[in-house]
Amino acid sequence: MSDQPVGIVAYGSYIPPTRLPLAMIHGGRAKEGGPQKAVAGFDEDALTMAVAAAIDCLAGVDRGAVDGVYFATTTSPFREKQAATFIARALDLRSDISSIDFTGTLRAAAAALQAAVHAVQADPGKTILVIAADARIAAPRSPLEMNLGDAAAAFLVGSGKVLAVIGEAYAHIDELYDVWRSEHDDYLRAWEDRFNVMHGYTDNILAACRGLFAKAGTDAAAYSKAVLGGPDARSIADAGRKLGFAHDKLQDTLFGKVGNCGAAFTPLLLVSALESALPGDKLLTAFHGDGVEVLVIEVVASGFTPQQTIAWYLARGRSLRSYDSYLKSRHLDRGEHDRRGGEGVPATIHFRERDADINFHAQRCTQCGTMHFPATRVCYGCYAKDQFENVRLSDRQGKVLSYSFDYFFPSPEPPVIVGMCEVDNGARVYVQMTDATTDQLRCDLPVEFVFRKSTTRVTNPTISGKADRLPQALPARRWQHERW
Amino acid sequence: MSVGKSGSIRDKVAIVGVGCCKFGENWHQSPEDMIVEAAYEAYADAGIDNPQQQIDAVFCGSVYPSRGTAEVAESLKLFDRPVSLVQNYCATGTDAFRYGVAAVASGMHDTVLVVGYDKPKDRGVSGPSIHMNTARGLPMTPAGWFSLCCARYFETYGAGREDLARIAVKNHHNGTLAPKSMLKKEITVDDVMNARMISWPFTLYDCAAQSDGASVAVITRSDLAKNFRSDPVYVKGVSIALSANPQSDPTFDFLAWKPTIAAAKDVYQQAGITDPMKQIHLAQVHDCFTMTELLTYEDLGFIEKGSARDHIKSGTFALDGELPVNTDGGLKTFGHPTGATGVRMIYENVLQLQGRAGERQVKGATMALSHNLGGAPQTCGLAILGIE
CATH class of the missing domain: 3.40.47.10 (Thiolase/Chalcone synthase)
Structure with a gap:
């Protein structure tokens, strides 16, 4: 054990650009400035959002120095298969690292952060990447749908020069059914709202925070801010008041802008709080789900600026055209695109092409410098055979060489914009473009690359006839353009 | 670097008969029906009355053959001789012809039948089938591939969708004069511009249709050509x-x-x-x-x-x-x-x-x-x- 402080050394976040105005859910018209929620686009899920938040967090960090990925979510695209391993590859991390999915509960990020602290305390040279992301699905037009949103947050946990120490912790776990999803449920299920608030939330957050106060010998006055997760804005405000926090000491919960983003909810609010925190601030941070866990975050340094702030993400929102387009993007209606042909990507091809498709590596010829994507054996430039080194493209800039808009290819949001892009190191990639509109496209347009879900699936050779019903949507293989 | 240089085959080989079935959505015809229709027109054109004796070898071109070489041999009852299948994307027909020409020019065969055919309308799709069999999730549609030059060409040389539309208008006009074409309909530039977008900048009318068809050529050594017809x-x-x-x-x-x-x-x-x-x-x-x-x-x-x-x-x-x-x-x-x-x-x-x-x-x-x-x-x- 070392007495070096252990805590957060960098952080980042991701809020998808798509917004669903809440008025649309019940057939109303969206009003300018009205309440809305952030929703994952049709090519996004918890895994791709986790990658985006992690890239934001790792700006300027040597990827080779990351010793673990802990991923907190309740909406992993896989029931059996680890999302953290997938994320590690998309981030181009080492393979001799630890990877854990923390799942099953909305407070999973509290456990992930504490596990990271313990790992670093046990081996002080380590840095662990903790990511939380969720994209939960409530039944269309249900009350729950109004409150939910999708987002991700990431923290790099290490020792020594930390921005914020992860300190005292207290847990109050509780078994009850308030919001849950069983093995065969398509949508979240919820018991009656008043029961959920009273017993599922208020009882538990009061017990956890008061338990922490007793353990630490403090009360609300000892904390500069309360970063409280919870089911909805009003319940959180009530709990804060009961705990003795003035309204201006409660972190803005972003309802009406993002929504309750599940396992990423408190982590996203914590990022938001850290962005404006000053050295000496103590943040009482509460994670709700099957009880409540509380962590005290003590800010010790300032001056860290994330690549993208929460305010930046909020400002770039783009409203969906209709509720119907939301339903299509989440596969909540059976549209024509569900009947598309093709059997998807064989697992063997996925396996062979991971370097290109997930790490997003191009090959540079060591003899003549010609860049190749995807991988090849004989150089286009000098015909040298097998003389290549891998070069990561994901954090580079590029420009459009030429493009077209494919209306024929089935997509929830046609047309599919395809771009032949040239990366700033000379590599050329032929990619789908995302979060873009046709009127923005022109030759030489600058582009960046983001990790998104592909709309196809992995084939299962033994039961291919039933492929539609298997949870095998292969997420996250398109490195695409995003920010303009 | 000089690559792909071919020896001259100029004037060594002649075409003495051609045939073509009517192209279209030939729901009523099997590949055999179309192959027979085209081949027997070519036989008549070449004055061939005993193909089993007069055809020495067959080169077939087909991208979606259901039974390969046998499909052609069984249709035409041309057995106990070379029958080969050539594939080379959309150049398949021309490449089957090239194989036939090379076989005749080399002296290996005197008279060769070249049979190009395909029957995509048995696949149950109105356009090309869509595959996503690689992991990068790109639209594998021909329109998507071929449209990729447009944006850059338009920006460089100032051409645009109307110029493309005029090509479609011209070809539609010519098609009204060809007995074996599928579409016999004059169109206007506005028709093209206002049609459903397929892959920008291609609307429906910028794209070739899907159809079934078969076409056949009889080729022979030039010195034998006039035995078949006077104007080879x-x-x-x-x-x-x-x-x-x-x-x-x-x-x-x-x-x-x-x-x-x-x-x-x-x-x-x-x-x-x-x-x-x-x-x-x-x-x-x-x-x-x-x-x-x-x-x-x-x-x-x-x-x-x-x-x-x-x-x-x-x-x-x-x-x-x-x-x-x-x-x-x-x-x-x-x-x-x-x-x-x-x-x-x-x-x-x-x-x-x-x-x-x-x-x-x-x-x-x-x-x-x-x-x-x-x-x-x-x-x-x-x-x-x-x-x-």
Whole structure:
């Protein structure tokens, strides 16, 4: 054990650009400035959002120095298969690292952060990447749908020069059914709202925070801010008041802008709080789900600026055209695109092409410098055979060489914009473009690359006839353009 | 570097008979029906009354064969002799013809049947089938591949959708004059511009239709040709070139198709063509999409790079223009049963050179070219035929 402080050394976040105005859910018209929620686009899920938040967090960090990925979510695209391993590859991390999915509960990020602290305390040279992301699905037009949103947050946990120490912790776990999803449920299920608030939330957050106060010998006055997760804005405000926090000491919960983003909810609010925190601030941070866990975050340094702030993400929102387009993007209606042909990507091809498709590596010829994507054996430039080194493209800039808009290819949001892009190191990639509109496209347009879900699936050779019903949507293989 | 140089086969091989079934959504016909219809027309054209004795070998071109070589041999009852299947993307028909020409020119066979056919309408899809069998999740549609040059070409040379539309209008007009075309409907530039978008900038009318079809040519040694008919058409050159995939080629400029340029260099050398605009009197070129035809005008050296727009406006390539292109309406009105297309173009060029093209006849034509471009696109097939 070392007495070096252990805590957060960098952080980042991701809020998808798509917004669903809440008025649309019940057939109303969206009003300018009205309440809305952030929703994952049709090519996004918890895994791709986790990658985006992690890239934001790792700006300027040597990827080779990351010793673990802990991923907190309740909406992993896989029931059996680890999302953290997938994320590690998309981030181009080492393979001799630890990877854990923390799942099953909305407070999973509290456990992930504490596990990271313990790992670093046990081996002080380590840095662990903790990511939380969720994209939960409530039944269309249900009350729950109004409150939910999708987002991700990431923290790099290490020792020594930390921005914020992860300190005292207290847990109050509780078994009850308030919001849950069983093995065969398509949508979240919820018991009656008043029961959920009273017993599922208020009882538990009061017990956890008061338990922490007793353990630490403090009360609300000892904390500069309360970063409280919870089911909805009003319940959180009530709990804060009961705990003795003035309204201006409660972190803005972003309802009406993002929504309750599940396992990423408190982590996203914590990022938001850290962005404006000053050295000496103590943040009482509460994670709700099957009880409540509380962590005290003590800010010790300032001056860290994330690549993208929460305010930046909020400002770039783009409203969906209709509720119907939301339903299509989440596969909540059976549209024509569900009947598309093709059997998807064989697992063997996925396996062979991971370097290109997930790490997003191009090959540079060591003899003549010609860049190749995807991988090849004989150089286009000098015909040298097998003389290549891998070069990561994901954090580079590029420009459009030429493009077209494919209306024929089935997509929830046609047309599919395809771009032949040239990366700033000379590599050329032929990619789908995302979060873009046709009127923005022109030759030489600058582009960046983001990790998104592909709309196809992995084939299962033994039961291919039933492929539609298997949870095998292969997420996250398109490195695409995003920010303009 | 000199690659792909072909020895001259000029005038060694002659076409003595051609046949073509009516192209279309031939729900009522099996591949056998279409192959028999086209082959027996070609037999009659060549004066062949005993094909089992007179045909020495068969080269088939088909991209979606259900039973391969046997499909053709069983249809025509041509057994106990060489029957081979050739595939080369959309240049399949031209490549099957090239194999046949090489087999005759080498002296291996005297008289060879070339059978191009395909029946995509048995696959239950109205357009091309859509595959996503690689992990990068790209639209694997031909329209998506071929449209990729448009944005860059438009921005560089100032051409636009209306120029493409004029190509479709021209080919639709020509198709109304061809008895075996599928679409017989005049269209306007507005029709093209206002039609459903398929892959920008291609609307429905910028795209070739899907159809079923079969086309057949009988070829023989030139010294035997007049035993079949008095006006044989001679093969002046035939070539195939495969170039790098534009989607991964590090030097592709999105302004020209490399395989056309490479194959043209070779076939012009074989045929002794130094000024294609003057020496070639008509051409059938691959108009799978209107932009393909536009780039082909330039890539074949008919006109300067970047000048297609002016020539389209002035009617250089219209039926009554300086160099009529797609005199039968092209893929636009025949559709594109992949293996059949190259042979169908040869059928049209033979009719034109023999003065048998009816209302669409190009007067005094003695040298004709046909062109296929296929793949992503990567492969080009060219054939030059002459009557003299």
